[in-house]
Amino acid sequence: MASVSFQHMTKLYEPDIKAVDDLNLEIEDGEFVVLVGPSGCGKTTTLRCVAGLEELTAGVVKIGGRVVNRMRPKDRNVAMVFESYALYPHMTVYDNLAFSLESMKVQKREVKRRVQEAARVVELEPLLKRKPKHLSRGQQQRVALARAIVREPAVFLMDEPLSNIDAQLRGQTRSEILRLQQLLGITTIYVTHDQVEAMTMGERIAVISNGVLQQVGTPSELYNDPLNVFVAAFMGTPGMNFASAKVRDGNVEVSGRTFRLTGRERHAAAQGADREVLIGFRPEDLQLDGEGHSGEIRISARIEAVEYLGREELLRGRAIGERIVALVPSGTNVRVGDDVHFAVPPEKLHLFDPDTKQSLAASA
Numbered sequence: 001m002a003s004v005s006f007q008h009m010t011k012l013y014e015p016d017i018k019a020v021d022d023l024n025l026e027i028e029d030g031e032f033v034v035l036v037g038p039s040g041c042g043k044t045t046t047l048r049c050v051a052g053l054e055e056l057t058a059g060v061v062k063i064g065g066r067v068v069n070r071m072r073p074k075d076r077n078v079a080m081v082f083e084s085y086a087l088y089p090h091m092t093v094y095d096n097l098a099f100s101l102e103s104m105k106v107q108k109r110e111v112k113r114r115v116q117e118a119a120r121v122v123e124l125e126p127l128l129k130r131k132p133k134h135l136s137r138g139q140q141q142r143v144a145l146a147r148a149i150v151r152e153p154a155v156f157l158m159d160e161p162l163s164n165i166d167a168q169l170r171g172q173t174r175s176e177i178l179r180l181q182q183l184l185g186i187t188t189i190y191v192t193h194d195q196v197e198a199m200t201m202g203e204r205i206a207v208i209s210n211g212v213l214q215q216v217g218t219p220s221e222l223y224n225d226p227l228n229v230f231v232a233a234f235m236g237t238p239g240m241n242f243a244s245a246k247v248r249d250g251n252v253e254v255s256g257r258t259f260r261l262t263g264r265e266r267h268a269a270a271q272g273a274d275r276e277v278l279i280g281f282r283p284e285d286l287q288l289d290g291e292g293h294s295g296e297i298r299i300s301a302r303i304e305a306v307e308y309l310g311r312e313e314l315l316r317g318r319a320i321g322e323r324i325v326a327l328v329p330s331g332t333n334v335r336v337g338d339d340v341h342f343a344v345p346p347e348k349l350h351l352f353d354p355d356t357k358q359s360l361a362a363s364a
Contacts, residue, residue, distance in 0.1 A: 002029060002063050002064030002065075002077075002154035002155060002187055003026070003027060003028055003029045003062075003063075003064060003065065003187065004026075004027040004050060004061070004062070004063055004155060004187060004189065005025075005026050005027070005060070005061070005062040005065075006023045006024060006025045006026075006046070006059070006060075006061055007024060007059055007060040007062070008023070008024060008058065008059040008060070009022070009023040009024075009046075009049065009056060009058070009059035009060065009061060010022055010023070010056070010057045010058040010059050011042070011045050011046075011049060011054060011056060011057050011211075012057040018042075018211045019042045019045040019211055020042045020045055020046055020049070020211045021042075021210075021211040021212050022059070022212075023046065023059070023213055024213070025206055025213060025216060027187060027189065028187075029064075029187055030185045030186070030187055031187055031188075031203055031204065032178070032181050032188045032190065032201065032202060032203045033188070033189055033190070033202060033203065033204050033205070033206060034189075034190045034191075034192060034197070034198040034201055034202030034204075034205045034206070035047070035189060035190070035191045035192075035206050035208060036191075036192055036193065036194075036195060036197075036198035036202075036205055036206070036207055036208070036234075036235075037193065037207060037208035037209055037214075037234070038193060038209070038234075039193055041208045041209050041210060041211065042208055042210070042211035043191045043193075043208050044159055044160075044191055046191075046208075047080070047157050047159055047189060047191050049061055050063070050068075050076075050078060050155070050157055050189065051073055051076065051078055051080050051157055052068065052071060052072060052073035052076050052078075053073060056069055063076060063077070063078070063154060063155060064154055076155075077153050077154040077155070078153050078154065078155040078156075078157055079148035079149075079151045079153035079155075079156055079157070080148070080156075080158070080159065081144050081145060081147075081148050081156070081157070081158045081161045082144075082159050082161070083159055083160040083161065083163050083164065084164070085132075085140050085141060085143065085144040085164075086144075087132040087140060087143055087144065087147075088132075089131065089132050089133060090131070091131065091132075092128065092129050092130060092131055093119075093124060093127050093128045093129070093130055093131075093132075093135070093143055094115060094119075094128040094129065096132070096143055096147060097114075097115045097118060097119065097128075097143070097146055097147050097150050098111050098112075098115050098150075100147065100150070100151060101114060101115075101150060101151070114150045114152065115128075115146075115150055117149075117150075118146040118147075118149040118150045119146060121146070121149060121180060121183065121184075122142040122145055122146045122149070122176075122180065123142070124139070124142055124143065124146055127139060137164060137165045137166070137169065138165060138169045138172075138173060141161060141162070141164075141165060141173060142176070144161065145161075145177070145180065149180070149184070153186065154186070154187065155186065155187045155188070155189065156181070156186050156187070156188040156189070157188075157189050157191075158177070158188065158189070158190045158191065159191045160191055160192055160193070161177070161190075162174065162192075162197065170197075174197060174200060174201055177190075177201070178201060190202070195234060195235050195236065195237060196237060198219070198235075199219045199223070199235070200219075202218075202219060203218070204216060204217060204218055205217065205218070205219060205222055205235075207222065207230070207231050207234060207235065209230050209234075214227065214228060214230055214231050215227045215228070215231045222235045223235055223236060225359075225361075225362070226240075226280075226350065226359060227358065227359050227362050228352070228356075228357050228358050228359060229242065229278065229280070229352050229357040230357065232280050232350060232352070232359075236282060236283075238283050238314065238325045238327070240280045240281065240282055240283075240350070241280065241281050241282070241283065241286075241322070241324045241325060242278050242279070242280050242322065242352075243278070243279055243319075243320045243321065243322045243324075244276065244277075244278060244279075244320075244321070244322075244354070245276075245277055245278070245279045246274065246275070246276055246277065247261075247274065247275060247277050247351065248274045250266045250267075252277070252279060252297075252346075252349065252351075254279065254297055254299070254320060255299070255300075255320050257297075257298070259296075259297045259346055260346060261346050261349065261351075262346050262347045263347055264361040265346075265347075265349055265350065265351050265360070265361055267361070276354055277351050277352065277353065277354060277360065278351070278352040278353070278354050278357075279349050279350065279351060279352075280349070280350035280351075280352060281344050281348055281349055281350070282348065283314070283324075283325045283326050283327040284327045285344055285345065285348040286299070286324070286326035286327070286328070286342040286343075286344060287328075287342060287343045287344070287345075288326075288328055288332060288334075288340060288341070288342060288343075289340065289341030289342060289343055296344060296345050296346065297344040297345075297346060297349070298341055298342070298343055299319045299320060299324075299341070299342045299343075299344065300319060300339065300340075300341050300342075301315075301317040301318060301319035301324060301326075301339070301340055301341075301342060302317050302318055302319075302337070302338070302339050302340075303315055303316070303317040303334055303335070303336055303337065303338045303339075303340060304316050304317050304318060304323075304336065305317075305336060306334060306335065306336060308330065309330075310330065311329065311330055312327055312328065312329060312330055313327075313328055313329070313330050313332060313334075314326070314327055315327075315328060315332075315334055315340070317340075319342070326342060
């Protein structure tokens with residue numbers, strides 16, 4: 001087991017194309033950290049730099065306190081689980097698990113011990129004599145995990161390992177990966193573009209956009225206190241709603257009406273002169289009028305779509321010059337074309353600078 005440290009790490013593919021731009025991130029020994037962001041943001045490149053599959057342009061990567069920039073991949077003591085499981089189709093499960101150890105000249109008795117232990121951990125013992133074509137997608141994924149486990153690495157690197165399995169199995173497998181990581185206590189860096197995976201799996205999450213680290217924190221920190229508009233919009237399903245507003249003396253003006261802010265947002269709004277801002281509010285914080293209380297911000301909207309989700313409904317509409325989404329309990333009887341009123345508690349508002357897109361509360 002080992003910590004992983006990125007110090008001003010930069011990776012260029014062309015002189016003007018930065019896949020990763022000045023990354024600084026500390027991952028503690030035994031921690032499960034998720035790198036999340038849209039496709040092409042640099043998260044897989046970051047993982048490949050740790051594995052030694054990409055050469056750094058600048059900066060330092062440390063594993064267990066040792067600089068590994070010039071260390072060969074096989075000497076870094078990491079194990080990578082790819083999006084493609086890359087199992088050998090002509091080999092049994094046992095042979096797939098044993099292959100890397102045999103290539104490393106590990107003694108046969110030790111190979112057998114490690115393979116059997118890994119198979120026990122991921123519950124593959126009855127399947128060791130099967131070949132990959134006789135396994136389900138979920139079972140193949142567990143073979144890929146076991147193949148990483150047998151190496152007894154200091155660090156697990158996982159690159160979108162669940163993208164090739166269906167949604168129902170994905171949820172089950174997320175729990176299985178977390179159980180294994182907690183059981184083994186191995187430092188894990190997990191890459192995904194799926195914010196649900198990130199929120200449900202990571203002890204901490206590092207959000208990346210265009211090669212730049214945007215924010216690092218626990219799932220609740222990122223969701224409740226986003227540092228900028230990108231993090232606020234990306235973390236959450238559906239993402240945060242935004243609208244233009246004005247602030248004055250700790251109050252916010254929306255659609256010509258003024259409302260009193262509270263907490264950190266009021267302190268942020270009270271700094272400096274009157275100004276234009278972006279206000280953000282989560283879909284679940286929009287309450288159909290009649291459910292709110294006095295002092296809450298009122299928003300009128302025309303509904304353009306209703307999406308039934310079982311216990312909840314998504315109401316999509318247009319309000320205060322923007323498209324907004326509300327997540328409300330089912331049974332509202334709201335229909336497409338209806339004019340409705342929403343209430344937003346002031347303490348649920350987030351304020352952002354419209355130019356820098358940074359949170360005003362974070363910089364206050």
